[in-house]
Amino acid sequence: MDAVITIRQMCDLFQVTARTLRFYEDKELITPIREGQKRLYTKREQARVKLILRGKRFGFSLEQIRELLDLYYLGDQQKTQIQRTYDLAQLRLTEMVSQRAELDEAIVELKERLQAGAEWLEKSEDRQSLKA
Secondary structure (H helix, E strand, C coil): CCCCEEHHHHHHHHCCCHHHHHHHHHCCCCCCEEECCEEEECHHHHHHHHHHHHHHHCCCCHHHHHHHHHHHHHCCCCHHHHHHHHHHHHHHHHHHHHHHHHHHHHHHHHHHHHHHHHHHHHHHHHHHHHHC
């Protein structure tokens, strides 16, 4: 049997909460060994959590992550899994670049609005001091 670790060790290893791990279990993304209330995680589950967290970091949905994890077991030496991961990653990269462009535009516009506001406030203060 593979070496197993406890839920606390998993939390420490991946910097997640026990609640997060239980959520992944509820979503059937991981299946720890259950001994009563105790959960034990094999190397397989550790690898799956690592992939889940990487997928989340890249903005994949949990459903997409589940699909990719499930493709591991097709028996084609992960060719389908790697191809689908590549396709989804290409799509996600395109989305992220587009989002970054939109965010860059919003930042420029917000800076312009802040500058206009600062100028207005400065003029307003000048007017107030002239009245005094």
